[in-house]
Amino acid sequence: MSPIPAELVARATVSYDAVQAVGETVYWIEGRPDGETLVRWTSRNGTQDVLPEGIYVASYVHEYGGGAYLATEDGIWYCDADDQRIYRVSGGAGPVPVTPPPARPGALRYADLRLVPGSDTLVCVRERHEDDGTVHNELVALPATGPGEPLVIASGDDFYMSPEPSPDGKHLAWVSWNAPLMPWDGSRLWTADLQPDGTLANRRLVAGSEDESVCQPRWSPEGVLHFVSDRSGWWNLYAWHDDRLDSVITGEFEVAAAPWEFGYRTYEFQGGWVVAVVQEGPLHRLVMRNADGSMEPVALPYTSLKPYLAVAGEQVAFIGSSPTKLPTVALTDTAGVVRELATNDLGINESSLVIPEPFVFPTRDDGQAYGLYYSPPASSRTGDQPPPLLVRAHPGPTANWPMRLDLHTQFFVSRGFTVADIDYRGSTGYGRAYRLSLRHRWGAVDAADCADAALHLVSTGRVDPERMAIWGVSAGGYTVLRALAITDVFTAGIARSAVVDLTTWGEAAPKFQAHQMELLGGKDHTVADDLGAPTLLVHGEEDRITPLDQVQRLVYGLGPGSRLVVIPDAGHIFRRPSDTCHVLSLEIEHLTEPTRLADAKPNE
Numbered sequence: 153m154s155p156i157p158a159e160l161v162a163r164a165t166v167s168y169d170a171v172q173a174v175g176e177t178v179y180w181i182e183g184r185p186d187g188e189t190l191v192r193w194t195s196r197n198g199t200q201d202v203l204p205e206g207i208y209v210a211s212y213v214h215e216y217g218g219g220a221y222l223a224t225e226d227g228i229w230y231c232d233a234d235d236q237r238i239y240r241v242s243g244g245a246g247p248v249p250v251t252p253p254p255a256r257p258g259a260l261r262y263a264d265l266r267l268v269p270g271s272d273t274l275v276c277v278r279e280r281h282e283d284d285g286t287v288h289n290e291l292v293a294l295p296a297t298g299p300g301e302p303l304v305i306a307s308g309d310d311f312y313m314s315p316e317p318s319p320d321g322k323h324l325a326w327v328s329w330n331a332p333l334m335p336w337d338g339s340r341l342w343t344a345d346l347q348p349d350g351t352l353a354n355r356r357l358v359a360g361s362e363d364e365s366v367c368q369p370r371w372s373p374e375g376v377l378h379f380v381s382d383r384s385g386w387w388n389l390y391a392w393h394d395d396r397l398d399s400v401i402t403g404e405f406e407v408a409a410a411p412w413e414f415g416y417r418t419y420e421f422q423g424g425w426v427v428a429v430v431q432e433g434p435l436h437r438l439v440m441r442n443a444d445g446s447m448e449p450v451a452l453p454y455t456s457l458k459p460y461l462a463v464a465g466e467q468v469a470f471i472g473s474s475p476t477k478l479p480t481v482a483l484t485d486t487a488g489v490v491r492e493l494a495t496n497d498l499g500i501n502e503s504s505l506v507i508p509e510p511f512v513f514p515t516r517d518d519g520q521a522y523g524l525y526y527s528p529p530a531s532s533r534t535g536d537q538p539p540p541l542l543v544r545a546h547p548g549p550t551a552n553w554p555m556r557l558d559l560h561t562q563f564f565v566s567r568g569f570t571v572a573d574i575d576y577r578g579s580t581g582y583g584r585a586y587r588l589s590l591r592h593r594w595g596a597v598d599a600a601d602c603a604d605a606a607l608h609l610v611s612t613g614r615v616d617p618e619r620m621a622i623w624g625v626s627a628g629g630y631t632v633l634r635a636l637a638i639t640d641v642f643t644a645g646i647a648r649s650a651v652v653d654l655t656t657w658g659e660a661a662p663k664f665q666a667h668q669m670e671l672l673g674g675k676d677h678t679v680a681d682d683l684g685a686p687t688l689l690v691h692g693e694e695d696r697i698t699p700l701d702q703v704q705r706l707v708y709g710l711g712p713g714s715r716l717v718v719i720p721d722a723g724h725i726f727r728r729p730s731d732t733c734h735v736l737s738l739e740i741e742h743l744t745e746p747t748r749l750a751d752a753k754p755n756e
Contacts (some may be wrong), residue, residue, distance in 0.1 A: 154504070155566040161559040165496040168471050168481050170222045170415055173464035178459075178493060180471075180481055181209055187233055190221055193481075193493045207247065208233035210261040210620050211414065213279040213289075214664035215697070216309075218413025219264035222274075223743050224400070229274060229296070236261045238276070250274070250298025263414040264314060267323040272296045273350050275305070277312050277414065287663040291315050291326060293350035305352050307343075311335070311664065318371045322346055322556060323356070325358070325377055326371040332670035335552055336410045336580070336587060338362040340368055341379055358392055359383075365584070367411050372421050380408040380418070382584040385391070387417055389428060401441050406431040409459040410550045410580045410587075416459040420468065425486075429451045429457045429544050431581045433522055434510055434555040440486060451488040454480075454667065456556035469493075473556035476502040497743035506565045508555065508573070513608035517576075519589075522582065522602040526551050526561055526571040540619035541609060542569045542743070543602050543637075543642070544627035545576065549590055549672060552579040563736060569743075570615050576601035576631070578672075594654070594672035596650060599635035619643060621743055626724065627651050628697060629689075633706075636683035646739050647689040649695055649724050652679055652702040662701050686713030689744040690735050692722030713745075 167183035170589040178193045179202070187208030193199045194206055203209070210233035211220040221230035227242030229250065232266050236258060239247040254260040259280040268275060274296040280288045292302035306312065307327035313335065316325045322348050326388055329339035340360035344352035359381055360366040367387075369379040376402060377392040387408035399421070407428050408418050419428040424443040427450075429436055436457040438450040445488040451710035454472030463471040464483060473479040476537050480495035497548055508524035528539050542564050561571045575581065576598040578590025590597060602622055610617045621644040625630040629650025636645045651657050654669040661668075687710060691703050698716065719731050726732050 156500075156504075156559065156563050158563065158730075158733045158736040160498060160500070161736060162729040163498060164238075165478065165498070166494075167308075168460065168479050168494060169460065170220065171458075171462045171469050171471060171481065172221070173462035173469050174223050174225055176465040176467075178462065178464050178469045178481070179221075180469075180494075181220070182494070188220070190230060191494075192655045193225075199494055200656070201525055202228060203241065204246065205229070208366075211261060212236060212258070213261045213263040213277060213414065215662040216413050216658075216664065217263065218416035219277070222265040222267060223712050224267055226267065226296075227602065231265075238262050238265065238274070238294075238298075246422070248298065250296065251294065252299060252301060257289075266315050266317055267296055268293075268317045268346065268350075270326075275315045275317065275350075275742075277315065277323065278302060278304075281376070289663075293615050303350050305350060313339075313411065314367065314369055316369045316371060317346065317641050318450075319373060319375050323371075324352060325371070325379075327360075327367060327369065331361060331667040334550075334665070334668060334671070335367060336365050337671065338364060341366040343377065359390075359397070364393075367408055368416060368418065370417075370419070370421075371432040378419070385585060386583050389426070400426060401428050401430070401447070402437065403430075404583065406581055406583070417461050418459045420461045420463045422463045422468065424464075427461060427463070429459065429461060429470075433575070433581045434508075434524055434553055436554070438468070438484070442613055448486075450484060450486065452484060452490065453477075454482075456554040456689065468492075471556075475507045475555060475557055476500075476505050476559050501649070504566070505557070505562055508554075508561075511608075511633050513605050515597075515601055517597075519577070521577055522575040522579070523605050524555065524573040524575075525609070525614075526565045526573075528565050530568055530570050530728060533604070538614060538616040539568055539570045540743075541606055542571050542614035543606050543622045543623065544571060544573045545580070545598065545602050545622065545624035545631040546573065547624070547626040547628045548576070548631070549578045549594055549598065550580050551628050552561075552581045560736075564740075567740065570609065572605050573610060574605050584671075591671050592674045592676065594669070595630060595634040596638070596674050596676070598631045599638055602631060602635050603639040603641040617623070621645060622649075623739070625649055630654075632681075633679045633683060633687070636685050636687060637679055640684060642685050644685050644743055645683065646690070646742060647687065647696050648690045648726075648735070649692060650689060650703060651698050652706050656702055657698060660702075661697065682709070682711055683714065686711075686745075688714070688718065688738060689716045690738060691723060692719050692726065694721060695724045697724040 154750040172179045190202040211217040211231040238251045263277045265276045278292045289304035294302040310330045313327045341358040344355040387406040391398045426441040458471040467483045474616045478496045481493040483491045609615045625648040629647035632647040654673045658669045
């Protein structure tokens with residue numbers, strides 16, 4: 153097996169997100185090197201760009217965005233990536249603004265656009281950035297054809313999401329929550345009557361509390377409110393009938409993803425069916441629930457599904473991937489017949505890819521945690537000793553490693569490394585208790601779980617105990633630094649765009665997550681000057697999520713073999729292929745220097 157070249161890993165691929173459908177026309181956002189582009193697909197014309205060249209679609213509400221466009225039979229509304237105003241495209245005419253210009257760039261941002269049926273009213277989330285640095289979130293209503301001044305219809309809570317008008321246009325449902333909670337900790341679902349002037353009356357609490365996370369309210373075509381709640385310990389789907397909750401899709405699995413972004417839609421209505429994405433650890437599957445309550449799986453060649461579903465005629469549009477296939481926009485019918493609409497073909501021979509194996513391992517406090525294990529092919533190994541190990545901490549803290557093709561992992565596996573992707577405690581896909589088990593222990597149990605995963609693989613004879621490294625990005629970078637500081641398991645570490653100090657990070661982070669450390673941070677959350685192992689820190693010069701100056705202060709006290717490499721003009725994520733190639737060469741060099749994992753030198 154030949155090592156996967158860095159150029160292949162770094163090649164500029166297109167990402168796919170935010171699938172919607174109008175009739176049999178499918179829309180999605182393509183993340184291209186120049187920006188987020190809105191495209192549509194029809195069976196007659198294939199894929200076409202919707203907007204004029206140079207116009208990109210993105211929302212920066214909460215900084216992470218999402219929910220940046222709405223496609224309907226009456227036209228398309230979208231958030232412009234440059235000025236954050238809402239524009240409308242209809243009947244072949246060019247974009248027309250429907251929101252007034254802000255007093256200064258970025259002062260007003262919008263997300264989660266919804267058209268009220270039978271009216272000329274658009275409802276959405278608005279985020280206001282004041283001159284004094286304060287940020288306010290609220291729900292607003294505005295003339296859909298614009299231009300017009302938005303009317304605030306709900307305010308007072310710290311955060312809002314998912315305004316959903318009922319099919320008859322008479323009611324509105326939405327979700328809100330308050331700091332220090334994140335939406336996956338505790339949130340509330342509300343409904344109110346929509347008045348002709350766009351205001352709300354008779355507000356009612358449907359579900360949710362500080363100890364219950366609710367998300368994704370949707371009205372069925374018959375006007376029944378559905379939503380996802382973790383009241384059972386798992387994000388399951390329920391229906392609300394006149395103050396009575398009925399189970400729709402329930403079990404020990406998740407019917408939602410942690411709502412870091414707007415616009416997630418993991419269930420849809422199709423005729424008498426409810427179609428949903430179900431997550432069990434690293435695996436996703438598509439299921440259909442009939443009106444009689446029976447459940448049927450839809451057999452798909454994908455093991456990972458993004459949290460976007462859309463009904464397109466008699467089919468369902470989605471984004472799927474697998475350990476041998478990059479994310480793909482596709483259509484399926486109830487029999488699982490798939491038609492692929494858009495994908496990235498890198499020309500990789502599937503037989504050269506390593507398929508991961510889910511594994512469970514014990515933790516030092518008598519618990520258990522989860523991971524994906526990649527064993528290097530025999531042809532890439534050197535000598536008779538067990539292979540070196542690279543543990544990867546996901547960029548959490550509430551993320552997970554899905555069962556899909558990860559070229560960074562394959563890059564190292566093809567060079568003789570065992571790779572273990574760890575869903576440490578706090579990860580999603582394993583229920584509420586597991587997700588909240590990181591509270592007040594961030595930098596402790598996640599770091600220990602990564603170390604315990606490595607020790608477990610040593611105990612089973614699958615890796616060399618003298619050659620074990622740990623890697624992570626963002627919050628995962630913080631896990632790396634803490635694992636090196638509080639354990640003696642790893643012989644090297646790599647941290648990209650790392651969170652370094654929770655206190656100063658919270659002061660600089662966006663409002664959405666600035667308070668997160670109040671629930672996650674423990675008594676000891678600092679990073680020691682002596683990490684105990686040579687560490688490579690790679691950071692973007694323009695990183696706004698984890699400011700560069702924090703890691704610069706850390707690196708001054710690190711010991712021999714550690715260093716900081718700053719990537720010019722780069723942000724939190726390295727998007728330029730040249731930057732990715734450079735970083736990969738730094739990482740493999742760091743892990744194969746004679747004083748560390750010498751026997752794992754790349755075979756090039």
